[in-house]
Amino acid sequence: MKTIAKQPEDIIQDTKKYITDTARRLFSEFSYLGVSMNDIAKRLNITKAALYYHFTGKAEIYKKVLDEVFDDLSFSIAQASNETAADEKLRKLIKNYLDFGFQEKNLIKALMLKLSPADNQITKHITQLREQIACLIQPIIEKVLASKKSVEKTDAKLLTSLLTSLMDGLLLEYSFLNKKIDSAKISDQIIAVLFS
Template identity: 60%
Template sequence: MIRTSSSIKVNGQQSKKNIIEAAREFFSEYGYLGVSMSDIATRLNITKAALYYHFAGKAEIFKNVLDEAFAELSQALNRARDEKTPEKKLENLIKAYLKFGAKEKNLTKALVLKLAPHDAKITGH
């Protein structure tokens, strides 16, 4: 079977999605410093070279994980803003933050507490 460029592109996009999903689980469980490229590769049953084909390194994977996580938070906050009363808006905003914090506690801790100043390139600040 001959693979077309569009099927390769779709497979590449799916591979990146799978990497980000697996990495997110690891980062959420163990934090940034507790995860290695080997951990992610082993989880996906691929080589580290396959990871490096899609991402420059762990920092880039982490940035993609953060982008995805904070996009989800942003969507939840936007839904909360659609409420009619200020009380309901505030209630739903708080719930969205708490739900995000509970689900991603180690991910946010890794971002806030464990990244060294030289890792600012990850967060874009």
């Protein structure tokens, strides 16, 4: 059997992936503000110079990590679309969002932090990613509203913002209190309060 040697570009991509995976764990554990390039280099057992060879700085690594996190969250939300009933789609969406957010608690917390003006690009990037998530959630909310004949009197975009803010707030609260989240129970309660 003939093996094909990896090309230098493949090795660089593998290294970048290893760096971002490690940084993701650090950011999830300590948040963006609690991690330095030195921390990442130490965890990887490499020099900071080697780290800077692959990334221009912590902000670039963080943006890459955020892209991966939001891709994973988008996938988790999209799984809710597999349900047939509108209420079940919403229930699964909320449950998946909360489960994902609990797993990545400090990354979710970071989305609510006020970053310094120097981190303006990260703030803009987070805003774009959050808008993409809202675009995945809003159609599910619209289907629930349509099934309840509430379309004319309820603003789906506002309700989407309210729902994501509520879920983020719950995740922040449970993380702060270091409590496990019962996503199934909470999703039922959110639906009862907001959509009944």
